[in-house]
Amino acid sequence: MTTTLVPRWQLRAEFAIRLAKLYGTEVPAYNTLVDVSREVNEDFIARHGADAERLGSIDRVTAERHGAIRVGSGEELAQVARVFAGFGMHPVGFYDLRDASKSSVPVVSTAFRPIDADELARNPFRVFTSMLAHDDRRFFDADTQARLEEFIGARELFGEELLALADRSAEQGGLEPDEADRFLELATASFELSDEPIDHDWYHRLESISSVAADIGGVPATHINHLTPRVLDIDDLYRRMSERGITMIDEIQGPPDWQGPDVLLRQTSFRALDEHRMFRHADGEVREGTLRVRFGEVEQRGIALTAKGRDLYDRMVAEVDRRRREEQPDRTRVEVAGDVWRESLPDSELELAVQGLGFFEFRRGEAAAPEGPSATVRELLESGAAVAEPIVYEDFLPRSAAGIFQSNLRSEGSRDDEQLGTPYDLDRLSEVIGVRIADPTALYDAQQRASLEALERELGLRIEHAEA
Numbered sequence: 385m386t387t388t389l390v391p392r393w394q395l396r397a398e399f400a401i402r403l404a405k406l407y408g409t410e411v412p413a414y415n416t417l418v419d420v421s422r423e424v425n426e427d428f429i430a431r432h433g434a435d436a437e438r439l440g441s442i443d444r445v446t447a448e449r450h451g452a453i454r455v456g457s458g459e460e461l462a463q464v465a466r467v468f469a470g471f472g473m474h475p476v477g478f479y480d481l482r483d484a485s486k487s488s489v490p491v492v493s494t495a496f497r498p499i500d501a502d503e504l505a506r507n508p509f510r511v512f513t514s515m516l517a518h519d520d521r522r523f524f525d526a527d528t529q530a531r532l533e534e535f536i537g538a539r540e541l542f543g544e545e546l547l548a549l550a551d552r553s554a555e556q557g558g559l560e561p562d563e564a565d566r567f568l569e570l571a572t573a574s575f576e577l578s579d580e581p582i583d584h585d586w587y588h589r590l591e592s593i594s595s596v597a598a599d600i601g602g603v604p605a606t607h608i609n610h611l612t613p614r615v616l617d618i619d620d621l622y623r624r625m626s627e628r629g630i631t632m633i634d635e636i637q638g639p640p641d642w643q644g645p646d647v648l649l650r651q652t653s654f655r656a657l658d659e660h661r662m663f664r665h666a667d668g669e670v671r672e673g674t675l676r677v678r679f680g681e682v683e684q685r686g687i688a689l690t691a692k693g694r695d696l697y698d699r700m701v702a703e704v705d706r707r708r709r710e711e712q713p714d715r716t717r718v719e720v721a722g723d724v725w726r727e728s729l730p731d732s733e734l735e736l737a738v739q740g741l742g743f744f745e746f747r748r749g750e751a752a753a754p755e756g757p758s759a760t761v762r763e764l765l766e767s768g769a770a771v772a773e774p775i776v777y778e779d780f781l782p783r784s785a786a787g788i789f790q791s792n793l794r795s796e797g798s799r800d801d802e803q804l805g806t807p808y809d810l811d812r813l814s815e816v817i818g819v820r821i822a823d824p825t826a827l828y829d830a831q832q833r834a835s836l837e838a839l840e841r842e843l844g845l846r847i848e849h850a851e852a
């Protein structure tokens with residue numbers, strides 16, 4: 385007898401729901417954030433109609449979440465990768481937050497997410513996953529490194545049964561119903577907050593170096609740091625949360641609010657809240673204390689940028705910094721960014737597509753195809769022979785991630801920049817994980833290219849597209 389496998393996308397969708405339930409009981413303000421996000425999205429759809437779904441169907445956007453977790457070693461990261469592969473989530477992108485922050489954030493990260501467009505459309509659940517760079521001398525001296533290795537080496541985040549089920553799911557593309565249930569139960573439980581007492585002195589020793597290090601290497605298990613809903617209007621959400629008396633971080637990270645298309649990713653969060661935990665003190669007694677690491681984040685996603693578009697974005701970010709430093713110290717980053725964006729970035733989807741700044745899928749339009757052996761993207765779009773549908777940015781921004789990390793720290797921590805850091809890059813982290821980390825730009829590029837090639841065949845001509 386053969387039973388039908390529960391496919392990985394369905395496991396992934398259910399995993400996201402179970403984590404949300406769990407997280408909502410652990411951090412009740414998360415439920416408020418989800419309620420407000422829903423209101424924002426419903427109102428946005430009511431105001432904008434079909435156009436509102438240009439960057440994703442309302443079903444996808446309503447269900448969409450990203451999580452964030454943090455682990456302590458390469459072994460733990462490699463195990464996380466196995467667990468997520470069982471849900472059809474693969475490592476994409478490399479982020480070095482050590483250099484993206486002034487304060488002490490000693491981690492390197494990747495994101496686990498579905499890769500194929502149809503898998504993303506079914507359920508795009510992704511998890512930003514950070515690994516403690518415990519051997520980076522700028523943060524940890526030899527003694528602290530050794531104690532970290534011992535502490536992390538002694539704990540088990542993911543049991544053998546969970547890993548075996550994950551491997552099977554990855555191999556077969558899903559699991560039988562009873563196994564699926566067990567897999568979901570074990571996977572969800574491994575991200576639940578542990579109630580085991582925390583070693584007070586060890587936790588605080590690490591916290592004096594970096595709160596993030598304490599949250600990873602000072603506690604006996606990993607947990608969800610945050611779970612982030614997606615909204616269609618983040619400025620509206622920011623206002624509504626503030627009106628409810630929830631203290632938000634000072635500003636929205638990433639691109640400013642402006643008249644042109646949304647690109648990349650805008651994010652904001654409410655501040656970390658005091659949470660009660662049991663601490664074991666040096667005198668052996670267990671007493672209650674508080675710590676503050678988890679927060680609520682929300683995001684708005686826009687169009688993915690090509691390498692050329694991303695380069696322009698990075699130059700705009702640098703220009704905003706320069707103006708604030710040299711010319712306009714009294715204005716906020718968001719105000720100055722508004723000016724720089726208006727001056728530098730085309731404010732229509734058409735121009736982003738034609739100039740090769742944003743990624744799009746090109747399809748046949750209603751108008752007749754032009755004559756001749758070739759046509760430019762501009763000719764095709766302006767005549768209506770082709771239409772361009774934006775490809776949504778599915779990844780993260782290192783500077784925003786660092787900003788989110790930092791705005792929620794209790795203290796700056798300490799770092800010694802005279803020391804040499806441990807070199808990490810996409811290749812090295814791929815080796816640690818044991819799976820090649822995909823380059824996000826290459827994924828978007830392949831998707832755009834495939835659509836252009838299909839359109840060329842359909843129209844029977846060559847399409848000239850700006851060099852990205």
Ligand code: OOG
Nearest residue numbers: 452512609780784785788
């Ligand atoms: C991850 C912070 C980065 C994002 O959305 O950029 C992040 C963390 O706090 O562990 O989640």
Ligand code: NI
Nearest residue numbers: 452512612681
């Ligand atoms: Ni996040």
